[in-house]
Amino acid sequence: MQVVDNAISLAPNSGPASDSITNRPITHFIASESPASSPSIALSPTPVPFHSKLDGSNNVFDVRSNGAVGDGKTDDTKAFKVAWDLACNKTGQAKILVPKGSFLLNPTEFQGPCQNNLIFQVDGNIIAQEDPKSWPSGIDSWLVFNRVDGLTVQGGGFLDGKGENWWSCKSCNRPVALRFRTCKSLRLLGSGGSKLSVKNSPYFHVVIDQECQNVTVDSISIVSPSTSPNTDGIHIASKDIFISNSNISNGDDCISLANGSENIQIDNLDCRDGHGISIGSLGKDNSEETVKNISVTNCYITNSQNGVRIKTWATGSGLVSNVKFDHIDMNEVSNPIIIDQFYCPHNNCNNNNGNSELLISDVTYSNIKGTYNTGTPAVYLNCSKKMPCVNITIVDVQLEGKTTVSSVCENASGCLGEKIQPQVTGLGKGSSQFLDYLSKKGVICTNT
Known part of the structure; x- marks a missing residue:
């Protein structure tokens, strides 16, 4: 197990993806046209892969089966590490299942590349440590997915960054709740008629960094108090992003588009209080x-x-x-x-x-x-x-x-x-x- 920025790096042996999958097309759209410089550019992200059915329970890696307790008190980070290693190295479609329950995780980096297009299914709740003093120093993010192409993070549970004790500390380097680095063909989705929620981040809730591309965000809920400082909902610095059918209520920008943002479509967003x-x-x-x-x-x-x-x-x-x-x-x-x-x-x-x-x-x-x-x-x-x-x-x-x-x-x-x-x-x-x-x-x- 490697250490990356004092976070646990969940890095399995790398290997090529072997699954053949069908494609789910993304809606094509055109932004405002203008003759002034160059013809208008059609913003048409490459289709994001649609994940086929799993071929049996052997391809589902339940974090409880790998040692997680899910009582909201026990540190379940190592169990998530085991499940990640197994799923990421699995040939064929694989799913990591976070079932009902509350799973306490320390800052963790889920490292790729993986052998397949993983599904990270969040049916339960993942929670961070409440006390900032319990966090390692120098951490910029709580949960990071790095170099994982074809990843789907989905479910009806929530990720709780426990930011309440961070917001008053203006001198603290507050961490992002959920960050994606160099993840292509990424999907962040609700499922089963419920939205996937990210709430109470110490800093930005979701960051889609540069080198991510072809990203679909749909049916997501992001919530923190209107008084929570710098709690941007989704911060983007990448290309070919489609955000739809989501709601954000927070203390800063619902969506912030930073340097490098290109070919971005935001549709049917409910933005409140920030x-x-x-x-x-x-x-x-x-x-x-x-x-x-x-x-x-x-x-x-x-x-x-x-x-x-x-x-x-x-x-x-x-x-x-x-x-x-x-x-x-x-x-x-x-x-x-x-x-x-x-x-x-x-x-x-x-x-x-x-x-x-x-x-x-x-x-x-x-x-x-x-x-x-x-x-x-x-x-x-x-x-x-x-x-x-x-x-x-x-x-x-x-x-x-x-x-x-x-x-x-x-x-x-x-x-x-x-x-x-x-x-x-x-x-x-x-x-x-x-x-x-x-x-x-x-x-x-x-x-x-």
Whole structure:
């Protein structure tokens, strides 16, 4: 047994996958189109494998049968290690079963590659140590799956990060609850009509790191108090991700899209009580970062500090492009639509004289309806002087506030369509090429 970052590394002997499996297609979709730079990119992730039936009980590895107690008090980490080794080395389809019960696990890394496309079935509950002092030092994550291609983590149980005693410790390096590293063709799913839950993480709940690709997240529930700091629901820094039919209620971004996020579709997400759906923050410490080809559709955002937000630091560079926010319902959201290129959470930043070199282009806001609850602008676009936002489209946005405050549109141009409430002013006229393109699509721009 190896030690990786003071976590237990569950690393079996590696070997090639031997199963032949059928493919489950992922819905194809296209993000907002634009003629300004290059043709719109179809966001069509490679189909994720569908796991065939297991060929007998010999391919199911129950953690109880391998020494787990499941009483919520006994350390069951070693039993999970045994089950992982057996399943990962099994030729043919294999399943690790976490049955009903509460299984206490210390920080653990489930290491691949494996011989097959594993199913990690969570019917019971997996819980972390409550006392931060019980955790090894230097840990950045509680549960990690590393280099496991074709993995499915599914079930109707929950993963409880026991973050309550971490949240007040601002100087602590708080761990992520569930992290995936270099996992291709990954599925994170509810099952049996129930959602798989991740709750009360000390820090971010789920992280899909760079080098993960072709990921499906469906029927997931993420829950922590609105007062829990930095508890992002799903943090993404990878490509070809499809998130659907899930709910997140937490103390920070429901979903945060970091550098390297590309070809991301978010559909039918219920986002509550936190900071909304965010691209960024990007460009911190003069970094060059890119996010592109993002589609957020059919989502519900309630009692949130923000609705849909793009946030960048003033000193960075890079690109945010081809982004679509469509059919978003908002209820009592403080700041519904935001582009902020002067992001500074602690108000002690260098604003670089407004000269950010991170370009934001081809962003569409359409069919956004609901209510906002503060005397702030419903639409706030504060873009770079040096690299203004271009090809911004706002159409059919109808938001009702308790008080109406003028919109902010600084250094931004594009198309202001019909059916806009409250009134949006200050959006500059887009290029002739851009406006001609929209006209052919039947979009009428009123700021021309």
